[in-house]
Amino acid sequence: MTAIPQRELNRLAKQRRILDAALAVFAAEGYSGTSMDAIAAKAAVSKPTLYQYFGTKEQLFTEIMLAERNTMLLAFDRPGTDMVAELHSFAWHYADTVMRPEFLSLARLIIGEAQRFPEIGRAYQAAGPDRVLAGMITYLTRQREAGKLTFDDAELAAEDLWGLILSAPRNQALHLPDRIPTREQLARYINNGLRVFLKAYATDPARDLAQLQTITGTP
Amino acid sequence: MTAIPQRELNRLAKQRRILDAALAVFAAEGYSGTSMDAIAAKAAVSKPTLYQYFGTKEQLFTEIMLAERNTMLLAFDRPGTDMVAELHSFAWHYADTVMRPEFLSLARLIIGEAQRFPEIGRAYQAAGPDRVLAGMITYLTRQREAGKLTFDDAELAAEDLWGLILSAPRNQALHLPDRIPTREQLARYINNGLRVFLKAYATDPARDLAQLQTITGTP
DNA sequence: TAATTACTAAACTGATCAGTAAAATATTTT
């Protein structure tokens, strides 16, 4: 049996406990509103231990945020039988990720602290939105090459798809934490967004819209 | 001459000075990050005076936010020669309002504190986005009645228009306060957004797209 | 001018917070 030192295990476990607790408290209270005592209490760890693991409050905060960006995403590889099914699958997968309450809390935190911690805003943008966008661009470009879509600027097309599907419910959820859209409401946005996208970008909109209807059911 | 008591004038002037100072500090530092001393200093007012005008920090904060929502908007009455020109004019007017640095700071503040102050998030949503949306719905419905647009759900159409035009640059600006889009970049989003919207919603897309090009210049 | 009212400066209360120090205790390794 390979020696996995016990100390290291403990250390990592404790580290994870601290990070989880800190993320929860930061997301709920904001940076300035969070006390290190509160984090220590939530992590069931003494304050000196906390400081031994992460030198300062600021370091802890940035480490969490930079760690969290990796959890974030999430390639654009939604295998499906055809483009419409793939787009539909992607839309739901992305919505289910991005509209989760914890995820929204994190987004609110990042936006709220973007002025005080510009590097975190930048890291988030690069690891989240930019990466998703890159995946979408690749995918949409491949569909254009296959003759299914038509556009000049792949980046704009990808941003349009995103905006059509999720901007409305997400913006609302950012302002109203206690009124996060239900799946029915999300379905309304997603189905409509895909419809508009296909209408504007598909080479054969009629066929793709029909295909979309077989997927989403008759309205 | 009608008697306008001097005392009242002084009072109102001082109140305004406090509100302006407080808004600036809150927007820059967040709620928890802002001290009443800092506000008093910025407003050039003593702390007891501050407390006489606004009982507590929380009261001051909510009063500012609820006052600010009125500044916010901004009916959808952009008189123009035709629908395309009106849409174009609205898009720019709205972008110029919403993408101003102070406005973005305020939005970040509201989003960041939405969990701690749900009523403020609600007030903002009602006074800002919801009101704009209502104006857009009215306008789009009138255009549908005039036979220029076609859609079932006016709310979805309005949200699509918004999402196509501004969701990408605004989301980015929320994360990256030091990289607010230039007017050239905004033009790219707006022109593309209008193009896609007309393609999906106009009854005569070809004509309207041509009209759009005469407005925006040849690409 | 006299009375009233609004304001200020300065100090203070009680609480909270980031971060540290010291000594005691548990855990792991040898």
Add this chain to the structure above:
DNA sequence: AAAATATTTTACTGATCAGTTTAGTAATTA
């Protein structure tokens, strides 16, 4: 079991903060 290491408890420092008190000063009104 002994030595080394990690962690905890408790208590502390110095700073900051919301909110108040006091006593004095300036501006307004009558």
